[in-house]
Amino acid sequence: MPLHTFKKGELGHWLQVVADNTNTEKAQDYVPIPPEFIDALTTLRCIERNSAGILVVTEKGRLALHMGRSGEI
Structure with a gap:
């Protein structure tokens, strides 16, 4: 059973x-990533995570x- 179910490309x-x-x-350009x-x-x-977290x-x-940019995957 998969841990996660994601749509293609997510x-x-x-x-x-x-x-x-x-x-x-710029802090306002930062996009939060879903956990x-x-x-x-x-x-x-x-x-x-780097040493600063x-x-x-x-x-x-x-x-x-x-590979995603070149269309190989």
């Missing part, structure tokens, strides 16, 4: 939001974003 969307949040400098997507992307090792995209997550 994980990729939220992974991109985490990447965008990491690159934003179920944080859990799923952390479990998949696509994101992690901020969500960042891992190497695996960057690869997933790259």
Whole structure:
């Protein structure tokens, strides 16, 4: 039985939001991430929390974003 049930493309969307949040400098541009997507992307090792507790995209997550942009997944 799956832990989460997501629609096609949702994980990729939220992974991109985490990447965008990491690159934003303005607090008003920060988009909150739903906890179920944080859990799923952390479990998949696509994101992690840095020493400051901020969500960042891992190497695996960057690869997933790259493959998603090129239409390979």
